[in-house]
Amino acid sequence: MKKYLYFKQTLSTNALAWEMNREKELTEGSVLYTDFQLDGKGQPGNSWEAEDGRNLLFSIVLHPHHVPMDELFLISELVSVSIKDALDKYATDITVKWPNDIYWKDDKLAGILIENSLQGSRIKTVVIGIGLNVNQKKFKSNAPNPVSLLQITGKRQNRKQLLYQICRNIMNMYNEFDKDKIQTEYACSLYRKEGYHTFQADNIQFQAKIDIVQPDGQLLLERENGNGEGFYFKEVQFVI
Numbered sequence: 687m688k689k690y691l692y693f694k695q696t697l698s699t700n701a702l703a704w705e706m707n708r709e710k711e712l713t714e715g716s717v718l719y720t721d722f723q724l725d726g727k728g729q730p731g732n733s734w735e736a737e738d739g740r741n742l743l744f745s746i747v748l749h750p751h752h753v754p755m756d757e758l759f760l761i762s763e764l765v766s767v768s769i770k771d772a773l774d775k776y777a778t779d780i781t782v783k784w785p786n787d788i789y790w791k792d793d794k795l796a797g798i799l800i801e802n803s804l805q806g807s808r809i810k811t812v813v814i815g816i817g818l819n820v821n822q823k824k825f826k827s828n829a830p831n832p833v834s835l836l837q838i839t840g841k842r843q844n845r846k847q848l849l850y851q852i853c854r855n856i857m858n859m860y861n862e863f864d865k866d867k868i869q870t871e872y873a874c875s876l877y878r879k880e881g882y883h884t885f886q887a888d889n890i891q892f893q894a895k896i897d898i899v900q901p902d903g904q905l906l907l908e909r910e911n912g913n914g915e916g917f918y919f920k921e922v923q924f925v926i
Contacts, residue, residue: 689715690849695722695738699745700801700815707811712747715857719744719849735827741834742818742845746856750809752863758809759903760865762786762800763872765814768855769796770875772848777838781877784896784905785919788818789877792926793833795819816852820845831926873899877924882910884925887917891925 696702699718706712722738736743750761766782773780773788773795783789788796796818803811819825819834821842835843859868873879882893885907894907897914904916 689713689717691716691718693718693720695724696720697725698723698815699743700799700813701725703745703747703813704801707747707813711749711811714747714749715853716747717744717849717853718747735825735829735832736817736819737822740821742816742820742849742852744849745813745815746853748812748814748860750812750860753809755804755807755809756902757865758802758812759785759899759901760863760868761812761814761860762798762903763899764859764863764868765798765800765816765856767868767871767875768859769798769816769818769852771855772851773835775851776835776843781879782872782875783877783924784899785903787877790833790838793831794829795833795835795838814856818848818852820848869899869901885922886925887922 693702699720703712703718706718720743723736723743748761753760762785766786766788769788770780770782777790779791780795781789786798786800787794796816799815801813801815802809819832821836822834823836825832876896876899879896882895884891885894892909894909897906897908899905900916904918905922906914906916907922908914
């Protein structure tokens with residue numbers, strides 16, 4: 687089977703990857719990409735806006751049997767860092783907004799949706815869906831802060847070249863799977879990693895700085911009074 691599988695359009699590359707994998711297990715590193723998703727998904731409850739033929743919409747299939755369940759966040763970290771590394775060649779000020787959004791300054795450039803299946807207590811398959819704004823000029827949805835590479839650079843970019851580079855980065859880091867390197871690069875790539883910033887939890891805003899991100903993905907923040915507090919995804923948000 688070819689590693690890169692192209693579809694003119696589909697409901698969702700993640701949904702298609704799961705469907706194909708159920709019929710016959712896809713080879714590790716298989717990439718499904720499309721010009722348009724009829725039902726593109728962001729994080730649960732969110733949709734993903736992408737104009738037909740102008741952006742990158744793809745999913746990568748992995749079978750990380752060697753990764754313990756409590757270290758699954760390493761996959762999210764290595765994917766985020768791999769995308770950032772590819773985008774650093776096009777623009778400065780690219781960061782990873784915890785847990786895995788790709789930002790340019792204060793605007794969202796890419797989103798990642800990771801879904802997994804288990805076999806007993808082991809991770810059997812992980813499907814990583816990535817939406818990256820490449821050549822879109824305008825955004826019509828009510829998403830608060832989307833941006834594209836075209837808007838950043840003023841130039842149209844080669845989508846397939848960028849796709850190949852991101853996938854190479856992901857597979858290189860995945861095959862190496864140096865945990866310390868992954869966590870260090872992720873920490874260095876974080877959005878607002880320096881100084882105090884405004885966060886919100888339980889509808890209350892407060893000032894805090896990022897301390898560390900735990901191996902299970904928990905974000906540890908330090909408030910101005912020195913008190914530390916941990917948050918999981920959706921429990922806290924950045925105020926932008």
